[in-house]
Amino acid sequence: xxxxxxxxxxxxxxxxxxxxxxxxxxxxxxxxxxxxxxxxxxxxxxxxxxxxxxxxxxxxxxxxxxxxxxxxxxxxxxxxxxxxxxxxxxxxxxxxxxxxxxxxxxxxxxxxxxxxxxxxxxxxxxxxxxxxxxxxxxxxxxxxxxxxxxxxxxxxxxxxxxxxxxxxxxxxxxxxxxxxxxxxxxxxxxxxxxxxxxxxxxxxxxxxxxxxxxxxxxxxxxxxxxxxxxxxxxxxxxxxxxxxxxxxxxxxxxxxxxxxxxxxxxxxxxxxxxxxxxxxxxxxxxxxxxxxxxxxxxxxxxxxxxxxxxxxxxxxxxxxxxxxxxxxxxxxxxxxxxxxxxxxxxxxxxxxxxxxxxxxxxxxxxxxxxxx
Amino acid sequence: xxxxxxxxxxxxxxxxxxxxxxxxxxxxxxxxxxxxxxxxxxxxxxxxxxxxxxxxxxxxxxxxxxxxxxxxxxxxxxxxxxxxxxxxxxxxxxxxxxxxxxxxxxxxxxxxxxxxxxxxxxxxxxxxxxxxxxxxxxxxxxxxxxxxxxxxxxxxxxxxxxxxxxxxxxxxxxxxxxxxxxxxxxxxxxxxxxxxxxxxxxxxxxxxxxxxxxxxxxxxxxxxxxxxxxxxxxxxxxxxxxxxxxxxxxxxxxxxxxxxxxxxxxxxxxxxxxxxxxxxxxxxxxxxxxxxxxxxxxxxxxxxxxxxxxxxxxxxxxxxxxxxxxxxxxxxxxxxxxxxxxxxxxxxxxxxxxxxxxxxxxxxxxxxxxxxxxxxxxxxxxxxxxxxxxxxxxxxxxxxxxxxxxxxxxxxxxxxxxxxxxxxxxxxxxxxxxxxxxxxxxxxxxxxxxxxxxxxxxxxxxxxxxxxxxxxxxxxxxxxxxxxxxxxxxxxxxxxxxxxxxxxxxxxxxxxxxxxxxxxxxxxxxxxxxxxxxxxxxxxxxxxxxxxxxxxxxxxxxxxxxxxxxxxxxxxxxxxxxxxxxxxxxxxxxxxxxxxx
Numbered sequence: 012x013x014x015x016x017x018x019x020x021x022x023x024x025x026x027x028x029x030x031x032x033x034x035x036x037x038x039x040x041x042x043x044x045x046x047x048x049x050x051x052x053x054x055x056x057x058x059x060x061x062x063x064x065x066x067x068x069x070x071x072x073x074x075x076x077x078x079x080x081x082x083x084x085x086x087x088x089x090x091x092x093x094x095x096x097x098x099x100x101x102x103x104x105x106x107x108x109x110x111x112x113x114x115x116x117x118x119x120x121x122x123x124x125x126x127x128x129x130x131x132x133x134x135x136x137x138x139x140x141x142x143x144x145x146x147x148x149x150x151x152x153x154x155x156x157x158x159x160x161x162x163x164x165x166x167x168x169x170x171x172x173x174x175x176x177x178x179x180x181x182x183x184x185x186x187x188x189x190x191x192x193x194x195x196x197x198x199x200x201x202x203x204x205x206x207x208x209x210x211x212x213x214x215x216x217x218x219x220x221x222x223x224x225x226x227x228x229x230x231x232x233x234x235x236x237x238x239x240x241x242x243x244x245x246x247x248x249x250x251x252x253x254x255x256x257x258x259x260x261x262x263x264x265x266x267x268x269x270x271x272x273x274x275x276x277x278x279x280x281x282x283x284x285x286x287x288x289x290x291x292x293x294x295x296x297x298x299x300x301x302x303x304x305x306x307x308x309x310x311x312x313x314x315x316x317x318x319x320x321x322x323x324x325x326x327x328x329x330x331x332x333x334x335x336x337x338x339x340x341x342x343x344x345x346x347x348x349x350x351x352x353x354x355x356x357x358x359x360x361x362x363x364x365x366x367x368x369x370x371x372x373x374x375x376x377x378x379x380x381x382x383x
Numbered sequence: 384x385x386x387x388x389x390x391x392x393x394x395x396x397x398x399x400x401x402x403x404x405x406x407x408x409x410x411x412x413x414x415x416x417x418x419x420x421x422x423x424x425x426x427x428x429x430x431x432x433x434x435x436x437x438x439x440x441x442x443x444x445x446x447x448x449x450x451x452x453x454x455x456x457x458x459x460x461x462x463x464x465x466x467x468x469x470x471x472x473x474x475x476x477x478x479x480x481x482x483x484x485x486x487x488x489x490x491x492x493x494x495x496x497x498x499x500x501x502x503x504x505x506x507x508x509x510x511x512x513x514x515x516x517x518x519x520x521x522x523x524x525x526x527x528x529x530x531x532x533x534x535x536x537x538x539x540x541x542x543x544x545x546x547x548x549x550x551x552x553x554x555x556x557x558x559x560x561x562x563x564x565x566x567x568x569x570x571x572x573x574x575x576x577x578x579x580x581x582x583x584x585x586x587x588x589x590x591x592x593x594x595x596x597x598x599x600x601x602x603x604x605x606x607x608x609x610x611x612x613x614x615x616x617x618x619x620x621x622x623x624x625x626x627x628x629x630x631x632x633x634x635x636x637x638x639x640x641x642x643x644x645x646x647x648x649x650x651x652x653x654x655x656x657x658x659x660x661x662x663x664x665x666x667x668x669x670x671x672x673x674x675x676x677x678x679x680x681x682x683x684x685x686x687x688x689x690x691x692x693x694x695x696x697x698x699x700x701x702x703x704x705x706x707x708x709x710x711x712x713x714x715x716x717x718x719x720x721x722x723x724x725x726x727x728x729x730x731x732x733x734x735x736x737x738x739x740x741x742x743x744x745x746x747x748x749x750x751x752x753x754x755x756x757x758x759x760x761x762x763x764x765x766x767x768x769x770x771x772x773x774x775x776x777x778x779x780x781x782x783x784x785x786x787x788x789x790x791x792x793x794x795x796x797x798x799x800x801x802x803x804x805x806x807x808x809x810x811x812x813x814x815x816x817x818x819x820x821x822x823x824x825x826x827x828x829x830x831x832x833x834x835x836x837x838x839x840x841x842x843x844x845x846x847x848x849x850x851x852x853x854x855x856x857x858x859x860x861x862x863x864x865x866x867x868x869x870x871x872x873x874x875x876x877x878x879x880x881x882x883x884x885x886x887x888x889x890x891x892x893x894x895x896x897x898x899x900x901x902x903x904x905x906x907x908x909x910x911x912x913x914x915x916x917x918x919x920x921x922x923x924x925x926x927x928x929x930x931x932x933x934x935x936x937x938x939x940x941x942x943x944x945x946x947x948x949x950x951x952x953x954x955x956x957x958x959x960x961x962x963x964x965x966x967x968x969x970x971x972x973x974x975x976x977x978x979x980x
Binding site: 014017018021022024025028029032033217218219221222223224225226227228229 | 775776777797798800801803805807809810811812813814815816820823824825827828829830832882
């Protein structure tokens with residue numbers, strides 16, 4: 012037993028040395044993680060600020076002026092052009108000068124005072140449907156507030172229903188909170204996958220794998236020797252992003268750090284299992300790299316990070332069941348933002364355990380049985 | 384063109400490199416001057432690192448010299464490399480074949496690159512295919528060709544533009560004797576029929592012996608230029624053969640003679656020891672030599688080119704050997720196998736290995752005894768590597784029985800692996816780790832730790848002269864030291880059996896001698912050695928050899944038995960290379976008959 016432990020320690024030590032001795036490697040493991048989490052923290056956001064819009068006011072009355080003042084006053088919209096006719100619509104949208112056009116018709120105030128509905132036309136550039144919907148929704152909010160005040164001032168009863176929205180777990184609805192917590196799992200997954208996918212493939216390419224296979228190490232031991240150091244490196248990466256999120260961006264960690272790390276260890280283990288299986292299947296580093304990117308892209312896009320899994324077609328939802336990132340993001344976000352315990356996440360934990368339990372032995376088996 | 388002017392003339396050519404780690408300048412070539420005549424074969428020989436590759440790259444205009452002038456086909460290469468490149472063919476050690484293209488597509492590609500007009504291609508292809516005997520394989524992927532065929536295709540691609548001068552960098556490394564022979568027939572044919580000038584670097588001196596001129600490089604300087612006869616005559620009167628007395632063995636006699644300081648060279652050859660001595664007249668031995676000879680009969684023989692080469696090298700190196708004396712210099716004479724027959728440590732019975740519908744190894748049976756040096760010989764693709772990998776436990780057999788170091792490989796592969804050591808053909812230790820880190824890891828893999836590990840590490844580093852290089856990264860070691868490190872790592876755990884896959888491929892003669900001295904010492908101390916090699920003269924170090932072809936065993940026996948099996952020539956058994964070629968050729972002819980019938 013002690014002998015086995017020594018031998019396992021020995022192979023883990025070698026693996027860590029190989030990973031960390033190369034100065035370029037050390038840099039690659041630390042720098043991109045920090046830089047990417049900073050970049051995504053600042054730049055990857057659905058939040059809109061200073062949306063450029065163009066105005067065509069054919070009414071020019073008091074009511075119209077008040078509505079325009081509300082639009083300009085929020086800081087959310089920024090007027091980039093004031094048009095004089097409808098002919099100006101197409102050019103400002105086509106050239107992407109404005110994302111939205113606000114068109115107030117000639118008899119706006121007249122209709123409003125008559126108590127009838129007064130239409131306001133809004134044109135949005137929906138080439139990016141996300142931002143278009145967001146801008147339109149924001150404008151709808153301004154119009155709702157305008158209606159309420161107008162009715163109150165002109166003695167009519169207010170609308171029957173009003174909505175008061177409270178955003179839980181992310182009170183200001185900042186994309187950054189959602190994005191960075193997801194990246195703790197996402198970025199460390201990509202780095203871990205790549206690191207492990209290259210590890211066996213590199214040894215195969217350089218001939219050291221045969222030398223390793225003729226030692227008394229069993230495939231299971233070689234697998235452990237490859238997996239443990241990679242899990243360790245993956246956790247270090249996750250910690251780096253975690254530090255950027257809490258210390259730099261000040262996103263409050265609600266849940267327990269122990270629960271978070273317990274979840275991350277399991278998640279990284281599942282990623283290492285997938286990475287090692289890719290590596291054991293590949294004949295060369297180039298192949299391993301290709302397989303990794305083939306998997307990493309759909310893992311990222313279909314993880315619930317960008318789009319809710321419930322909106323995907325049924326078949327795709329099944330596919331995401333094998334996606335470790337789906338569970339990883341869920342675990343991290345719910346512990347980080349919501350503060351739940353591991354008990355609540357039993358479903359995610361079971362799924363990750365199944366992925367790890369299938370891929371790790373598969374990798375060990377492939378070490379010896381891959382056809383030359 | 385003026386036929387009197389040399390095809391290549393080097394005057395005072397010098398080139399330095401800067402070592403990336405130490406930032407010290409390393410002299411690759413130092414005032415190299417020689418000429419290669421038109422329509423002749425000129426060989427560049429010399430130990431590893433002598434500057435052969437550098438010179439060929441300079442001649443091909445791939446880099447510039449720092450001193451001297453280099454005229455190729457009457458053009459100054461430094462001034463107009465493109466004009467030179469249009470008229471020469473250069474084949475580097477690893478020729479750039481596209482492995483995923485077919486033989487024909489590779490040829491087309493090189494024809495396009497050299498702008499060979501379409502009209503002349505058909506005739507030229509036909510001639511090249513006939514010359515290289517690749518005709519039947521034009522549709523095969525280059526990656527699926529054997530080592531020898533790849534080199535022939537590389538040569539064909541180089542010849543597609545009909546160069547006036549051919550620069551070849553060790554074209555036969557890793558190529559089996561038969562393919563090597565065929566490759567040289569092509570070269571000799573080119574020179575005879577087309578008057579092509581050829582400058583070829585090689586580690587095989589029997590190849591250099593077929594050239595008109597030989598240039599011997601050593602540490603960047605020309606040590607000697609002359610005809611093979613000129614160089615041979617350097618060893619005139621110094622070459623002998625020593626036949627061991629009854630009760631002594633060739634290997635022990637060879638080891639004792641090799642360790643004796645006045646010896647320049649001692650190699651086993653045909654049941655005797657071929658010997659080159661510095662000063663003492665061995666046919667009139669003094670007392671010291673008599674003790675070493677222990678009754679061996681000695682005869683003067685005509686020197687070979689290799690003898691001359693060793694004498695010339697010895698004059699500059701002075702017999703300096705870089706590794707510690709293996710320590711069995713005083714092996715007692717006449718104590719061969721006094722004990723009972725040693726036990727069998729490797730048993731192979733009816734072993735078959737198939738890959739899909741291809742049978743790589745077919746019903747192979749043999750056994751190896753403890754302390755034997757056992758050689759696996761065969762052309763490229765004969766099943767040697769597959770057999771070797773099965774013995775090391777890297778590949779399971781499809782059927783049959785394999786027992787290694789007392790363990791059935793079907794059930795106890797890990798236990799068997801604990802008792803073997805393995806040195807692969809390509810350097811296969813961790814390049815980014817230091818010498819000590821590599822040794823510590825492999826020691827730990829075999830369960831060595833603490834004091835025991837330190838002692839064993841000490842022992843192997845001393846033995847292989849690695850003591851001062853413990854903190855050097857393995858990848859930064861020079862070639863010869865890497866090989867030693869690989870040996871050291873494989874011997875840390877004192878394996879019962881040591882497997883060596885083409886350990887001397889690409890090594891120069893002095894390095895090979897030193898390597899074999901370690902091997903014979905190990906065998907004497909009871910380690911069993913299984914070795915593959917393409918150097919047929921090295922088979923003479925083996926107790927027994929096995930020759931494979933197309934997955935089947937053609938012959939097993941002592942080198943002498945093998946040579947006798949090939950039939951006598953001029954009343955004497957042929958040398959190992961001739962014997963090997965004859966046995967494989969007979970088998971191929973028989974197989975051809977079967978197919979024809």
